[in-house]
Amino acid sequence: xxxxxxxxxxxxxxxxxxxxxxxxxxxxxxxxxxxxxxxxxxxxxxxxxxxxxxxxxxxxxxxxxxxxxxxxxxxxxxxxxxxxxxxxxxxxxxxxxxxxxxxxxxxxxxxxxxxxxxxxxxxxxxxxxxxxxxxxxxxxxxxxxxxxxxxxxxxxxxxxxxxxxxxxxxxxxxxxxxxxxxxxxxxxxxxxxxxxxxxxxxxxxxxxxxxxxxxxxxxxxxxxxxxxxxxxxxxxxxxxxxxxxxxxxxxxxxxxxxxxxxxxxxxxxxxxxxxxxxxxxxxxxxxxxxxxxxxxxxxxxxxxxxxxxxxxxxxxxxxxxxxxxxxxxxxxxxxxxxxxxxxxxxxxxxxxxxx
Ligand code: PMP
Numbered sequence: 001x002x003x004x005x006x007x008x009x010x011x012x013x014x015x016x017x018x019x020x021x022x023x024x025x026x027x028x029x030x031x032x033x034x035x036x037x038x039x040x041x042x043x044x045x046x047x048x049x050x051x052x053x054x055x056x057x058x059x060x061x062x063x064x065x066x067x068x069x070x071x072x073x074x075x076x077x078x079x080x081x082x083x084x085x086x087x088x089x090x091x092x093x094x095x096x097x098x099x100x101x102x103x104x105x106x107x108x109x110x111x112x113x114x115x116x117x118x119x120x121x122x123x124x125x126x127x128x129x130x131x132x133x134x135x136x137x138x139x140x141x142x143x144x145x146x147x148x149x150x151x152x153x154x155x156x157x158x159x160x161x162x163x164x165x166x167x168x169x170x171x172x173x174x175x176x177x178x179x180x181x182x183x184x185x186x187x188x189x190x191x192x193x194x195x196x197x198x199x200x201x202x203x204x205x206x207x208x209x210x211x212x213x214x215x216x217x218x219x220x221x222x223x224x225x226x227x228x229x230x231x232x233x234x235x236x237x238x239x240x241x242x243x244x245x246x247x248x249x250x251x252x253x254x255x256x257x258x259x260x261x262x263x264x265x266x267x268x269x270x271x272x273x274x275x276x277x278x279x280x281x282x283x284x285x286x287x288x289x290x291x292x293x294x295x296x297x298x299x300x301x302x303x304x305x306x307x308x309x310x311x312x313x314x315x316x317x318x319x320x321x322x323x324x325x326x327x328x329x330x331x332x333x334x335x336x337x338x339x340x341x342x343x344x345x346x347x348x349x350x351x352x353x354x355x
Contacts, residue, residue: 008118008121009119011118012115012118012119013115013118014115015111015112015115016111017031018030018031018316018318019316021316024314025314026311026314026315026316027314027315027316027334027338027341027342028316028332028334029315029316029317029331029332029333029334029338029342030316030317030318030330030332031214031318031332032154032183032208032209032291032292032293032330032332033208033209033212033214033332034209034210034211034212034214034264034268034292035268035332035333035334035335035338036212036264036267036268036335037212038211038212038213038216038250038253038254039211039212039253039254039257039260039261040257040260041253041254041256041257042213042249042250042253042254042257045246045249045250045253046246048249049245049246049249050246052245053245053246055245056241057241057243057244057245057248058245058248059236059240059241061081061243061248061251062076063248063252064081064243064248064251064252064255065079065080065081067251067252067255067256068081068220068251068255071255071258072192072222073193074192074195074196074222077225077228078195078222078223078224078225078228079220079221079222079228080220080221080223080228080231080232080235081218081219081220081221081243081248081251082218082219082220082221082235082242082243083217083218083219083239083242083243083247084206084208084217084218084219085180085182085204085205085206085208085219085220085221086112086219087217087219087242088204088219088220088221088231089112089113089116089148089178089180089204090116090119090120091231091234091235091238092178092202092204092221092231093116093117093119093120093122093148094119094120094234095230095231095233095234096146096176096230097117097120097122097124097146098120098121098122098123099121099122099123101122101146102122102123102124102125102145102146103117103122103123103124103125103145103146103147103148104124104125104126104127104140104143104145104146104147104148105124105126105127105147105148105149106126106127106128106129106135106136106149106153107126107127107128107129108129108133108153108155108156108322108324108325109149109150109153109154110150110154110180110182111320113148114126124145125143125145127139127140127143129153129156129324133156133158133287133295134156134158134160135149135151135153135158135160137160137164137167137168140168141167141168141171144172144175145175146175146176146177146178147168147175147176147177147178148178148180149178149179149180150179150180150181150182150183151165151179151180151181151184151188151191152183152184152186152187152188152289152290152291154182154183154291154293154330155293155295155318155320155325155328155330156287156295157183157287157288157289157290157291157293157294157295158287158288158289158290159187159188159290160188161189162189162190162191162194165177165179165191165194166194169191169194169197169198169200169201170198172200173198173199173200174200175200176200176201176202176227177198177200177201177202178202178203178204179191179201179202179203179204180204181203181204181205182204182205182206182208182209183209183210183290183291183292183293184205185209185210185261185265186209186210186265186268186269186272186289186290186291186292187269187289187290187291188290190203190205191203192205192222195222195223195224198224199224199226199227200227201223201224202221202222202223202227203221203222203223204219204220204221204222205219205220205221205222206218206219206220207219207220207250207251207254209292210261210264210265210268210292211251211254211255211261212254212264213247213250213251213254216246216247216250216251217247218243218247218250218251268292268333271333271334271335271336271339272289272292272294272333274336274339275294275331275333275339276288276289276294278339278343279294279296279331279346282298282343282346282347282350283298283299283300283350284296284297284298285297285298285299292332292333293330293331293332293333294330294331294333295325295328295329295330295331296328296329296331297327297328297329298350300350300353300354301349301350301353302326302327303319303320303325303326303327303328303329304319304321304326306319306329306349307319307329309345309349309353310329310342310345310346310349313345313348313349314341314345315341315342315345317329317330317331317332318330318331318332
């Protein structure tokens with residue numbers, strides 16, 4: 001640390017992304033990426049657009065925003081695209097939350113929320129999930145703070161109903177309700193249509209999961225115009241060209257190819273259903289999943305040991321060293337072939353484990 005770093009930043013505990021070890025080939029089931037490639041049109045974008053890279057991108061990403069607005073049935077002024085949805089979350093924590101404008105989110109959720117809060121200098125409250133790991137909607141209703149939550153939630157994979165999102169948005173027009181829908185396409189109802197009804201609702205989605213573009217870094221945020229204008233104030237004070245030319249084209253191709261998107265999502269859902277049965281037959285307790293990952297624990301082996309034993313066998317999953325979930329691992333749904341390698345590794349590990 002240099003002597004120049006600001007005090008508030010010196011205390012930050014930065015986010016730790018899922019590991020990307022290079023020592024050998026791994027079956028990578030640790031960061032909830034899509035196991036299938038981006039749609040064919042996205043793959044051809046690179047050749048056509050490369051020559052234009054000498055020019056800045058369109059700061060408004062107008063073509064992409066139009067395509068998104070058309071698909072989701074909202075107005076263009078209600079859509080903002082960002083460099084991954086993480087960037088949109090960073091913008092909104094900075095724009096709306098501080099010491100006085102406190103925010104609340106579940107205690108077990110996307111690990112970046114408390115970090116964004118610290119980065120923004122905001123106070124925050126962590127609302128415990130219920131015993132069954134579902135989001136405690138009643139406790140969120142009781143909290144007077146602004147709200148951020150993922151639906152489906154991560155790393156549990158559980159969801160809340162749209163009627164509950166509506167109750168939260170309705171509970172107090174003076175508090176913001178931010179729904180992080182990174183995994184929504186795999187099994188929850190989206191709150192995007194509700195932004196027409198509630199002035200205090202923001203919905204954040206990503207191209208990283210259901211549209212296979214994690215590496216392109218693209219997120220989309222839906223909100224009433226006044227809120228989006230605030231986010232744009234942050235964006236234009238930070239990085240006006242936040243979405244590069246290639247990514248804008250890739251995103252447009254991915255939005256337009258609805259058939260490919262549907263096919264990929266359905267394949268992931270089918271593999272997820274089979275994987276839950278398979279893991280249960282190996283003795284795992286598996287939470288119901290409405291996302292592209294499974295959250296599972298086994299009586300005979302702790303989460304950390306299981307993660308290490310799988311890594312040893314070339315399979316990466318994610319373990320969180322945190323109270324209540326330390327016994328679990330989070331497994332991204334891969335291709336059927338990748339899952340077969342996972343099952344074989346698990347079988348081998350469990351045969352050698354007597355706890
Ligand atoms: N929200 C949740 C709940 C996530 O799990 C992730 C992925 N780590 C993100 C947001 C960020 O996704 P991205 O920045 O790739 O759009």
